[in-house]
Structure formats: structure tokens, C-alpha cells
Amino acid sequence: MLSHPTAAITVDAELFAPSGALADTRGRLLRDLRISVIDRCNFRCTYCMPKSVFDKDYQFLPKSELLSFEEITRMTRLFAAHGVNKIRLTGGEPLLRKNLEVLIEMLAALKTHDGKALDLTLTTNASLLAKKAKALKAAGLQRVTVSLDSLDETVFRAMNDVDFSVADVLKGIAAAHDAGFALIKINMVVKKGVNDQDIVAMARRFKGSGHIVRFIEFMDVGTSNGWRMDDVVPSAEIVRMISAEMPLIEAEPNYTGEVAERWAYADGSGEIGVISSVTQAFCSTCTRARLSTEGKLYTCLFAQSGHDLRALMRSGKSDEQIAAAIGLIWNQREDRYSEIRTEETARTKKIEMSYIGG
């Protein structure tokens, strides 16, 4: 098993009692928590979990190392007290985590600092969505994001590298829609020379469907995907390509710190989003924390080390002490990786996305 570097944690229950408005060194409030519920995935997307690294000998975490549903729920409650109002379950492939709907039910019972329901969302490759959509909805999941990198069977099968078909992902999306999920988001990671020829077809396919395609710039997460700046198709270029056929107008963000920049179709038939982590860094409004599969807290997707909250839980620390530790970690947060990214920094050792959660 890979060992992931851990940063020291100070625990002082006197400090940082949750106020619902925890700020970091740049005044960014803690608002979102992404939780990786499993480090395994049944896809081997070449840009995320390439087979050359994640092969049959790769040591994933044993079950005892994963946070239990009770531990995840406890952590979420403490983060909510600090002001988190949005939870995204991810991985790995989150639907591979057995009985995920039980966790969702537990999380759906929690409240934000000001007594509202948490915004509970999931990112999935949709391979198990047709089977699970109804149960997820019934458990209280509010929204779903599906990853789909191309509508071209050959391209998509090559990218997921396990021969999974586009048709089956589309079945998963349809099942989610039938189960009552509205405004499904569809994530397409764009890599130059691999699937950029499919951008316009993807936009065309979902225009007017009520779903929102979000085009994501290929990022240098982890160290195993061989990222190069030359592989990135800038979002501005993506918008230009789509707009040439289906005119787009820039739309206001739904809220401060929204990751995707919104573009609406001029004819009123919906919108797309672009996520420009590489060409237009949005660190200055980043309100996201990440909890890894084994309970380490990361304050940036591109972090090199995390803070071991599981160790605090399993050594019997109180809610107050753990909340204080979270408070101190966030309060000291300085991360702004995307603002300082270069070809050089891209080569530094970083945590893999499958472990930290996408």
C-alpha cells in the first residue's frame, strides 16, 4: 500500500469552536466538502488511473483503513458546524462502495450550521447508476454528476480503457432522470488530440435536454497521468468552438466560488459550463476541502500531504477537539496551487485524484 504523507495536527478545544464562518488566510470560507468514499474504480481512465500504474499489483486500501459510514457522518457533522453546506461524494468510483445509499441516508439527516438540509451530491462514472438511481434518490441524494468524455464509442472505450460503452453511460443518465434527478451535470475532461474533436457533438447531444455539460480542462492532478501544458485545450477555445455552431452568451454565476463558468445558449435552450482550473485559476474563491478515503483532510486538490482526522477519531478525541483541529487547519490554509502552476510544479509529487476524490 502507498503511504500518503501526513502533516502534524494541533488539537486545542479552546480554539475554533465552530461559528459557521471559518476563514483561511485569504479570507476564503469553508463551504464545500468532497468525500472520497473508496479509492477503487472499475474504469482505468488514461488521464486519471492509468493501467500502467493502477495495475493488478496496485495496493488499494484495505477495508479497515476506509472511514466507516459512522466516521464519515461524524466528520460531515463537524464540517457542517464550521459552515460546510455542500457535500460531494466521490472516489474512485463511489457506487462501488457497498450500501452507499445507507451513508446517503445518514448524511441527509444532517443539517447545515443554520439548520437547513445539506446539498448532497455525487460524481459517478454511471456504470452502476441504472441499477442504483432509485435507491440513491430515495435515500436523499439531491443531485448527480456523470462523467462522460466522448459520445464516440471508440474514443470513449479507449479513454476509460476497460471497454465500457457510451450507450451504458447514457442508460445510467436516463435512469437517473427517471428516478427524479433534475439538472444532471455531465463532466467531459478534454485532452488535446484525444477527445477535443468530440466537444461540439457533446454540446449538441445535450442541448435542450435539461442536463448541463461541463467541459473540464485536463489537469495535473497526481503524478501518474503524464500531464503536459500542451495537452490542455483552453476553455476559451472550447466556448469558441461550440459558440460557432450554437451561439453562447456568458451567464452570471449561481453563487460566489462556483467552479464552472456558465454559458447559456442564446436561443434559451439551456447552458454549458467550463472549468478552467489551468488557464483561469479560481483559487481566490476556492471554498473546498477534501476528505480522503482513509480520513485525511486536504485543503487543495493539488496538495502533497493531508491531515489525519481518522487518527484523531480513532484515538478517542472529542467532537470539540476534532472541530478545533479542523478549524486550525483551515485557518492556516494558504493553498493557491493553480495560480502558481508551471510545467515544473506539475512534476512535483501530488496526491492521486482517485484517493483524494475528484
Ligand code: SAM
Ligand atoms: N469515478 C467517478 C467519476 O468517474 O466521475 C468519480 C471520481 S473522478 C476522479 C471525478 C472527476 O474527476 C471525473 O469527472 C473525472 O473525469 C475528473 N478527472 C479525473 N482526472 C482528471 C484530470 N487529470 N483532469 C481533469 N479532470 C479529471
